Amino acid sequence: MFKRIPTRTFNSILLITVVILLFELMFFGGGFIFTALFLGFLMYLGWKNFDSLIGKILFWVGIVSLVLNVLNMFAVRFLFIALIILFFLQYRRSKNEPEYIKPRFIEDTKQQTETLTELKPLFQHRFFGDQKTDDVPYQWRDVNIHGGFGDRVIDLSNTVIPEEAVISIRHLVGNIIIYVxxxxxxxxxxxxxxxxxxxxxxxxxxxxxxxxxxxxxxFQQGKPRVKVVTSIFSGDIEVRRI
Incomplete structure (x- = not known):
């Protein structure tokens, strides 16, 4: 149902939400920013010591408290209300204007669509948890992911690298290690x-x-070559030869 909603409508809602969020943070957000930083620090400590009971408690207390604080923000409330209203409007419209699916016949047999093969990404987006490449040989696919908390380890010695490979990682907290x-x-x-x-x-x-x-x-002339583009809020990156 949401597929029928114009992208411009979604963008307008998101733009209004961002404006409300900035206004809220500028005039009323001092306490929220301090609380969010404190809860984020608790989550980080809990994640680093997740094997212990106190680590698990700190981690989940930080997550639940941060979610509750975010839900209390006017910008988030506006976003939820706008999406609910948009859902009901779209539902009503779908009842009044049902979508008809008609068979389509290709008149010109010479016209052919290009064949596309879906590739399984090497990594999936994961907000929590560590990720690493397989310890056995695997087929290389370019990496383009973002994450939240945890480490990312990419070992290029277990794959055949093409003439040019790309590794793009955007991350919040954690370390990145790449073996080349x-x-x-x-x-x-x-x-x-x-x-x-x-x-x-x-x-x-x-x-x-x-x-x-x-x-x-x-790098400019040699092949194979790998281009690493990374962005981390807090964490180390290490590129090692292997």
Whole structure:
């Protein structure tokens, strides 16, 4: 049913929600920001010590409290109410204007659609939890994911890398480790609010609200090569030769 809703309508609702959110944070959000940072810190401590009972308690208390605080915001309430109203309007419209599905016959047999093959992504978007590539040989697919909490480990030694591979990761809290074979050229574009960068044990630096870029000497001409584009709010990235 929601597929029939114009994209412009969704965009308008989201734009109004963002305006309300900014207004709310500017004039009434001091307490919420402090509370959100505190609860996020509790979640981080709980996740790091999730094996213990106190870690589990801190983690789930942080999540439940943060969700309740978010639901109390005017912007979130507006978004829920707008979506509910939009749902009922669309439901009423579907009753008055039912969608008819008619068979379509191809008159020109020469016209053929292109054949597409769906590929299974190497990683799925996951807000919580660690992810790593298989320890056995696997078929390479470019990585383009975002996540919340946890570590990401990508081992390129167990796959056949094409002439040019891309790894794009946007993450909140956690570490990223990428193992690269010696014969592969590498380019790294990384941005971080808090964290540390380590590339081949020869380039190490602390980052604070910075963006950096490095590439191997023969990256432009050499193949195979891998382009790494990462963004982390708080966490370390390490690129190692293997």
């Amino acid at each position: 074979p010696y014969e592969v050229e590498v380019s790294v574009h990384h941005s971080s609010m808090f964290g540390q960068l380590s590339i081949f044990k020869g380039h190490e630096m602390k980052l604070f609200n910075q963006s950096v870029a490095f590439q191997t000497e023969n």
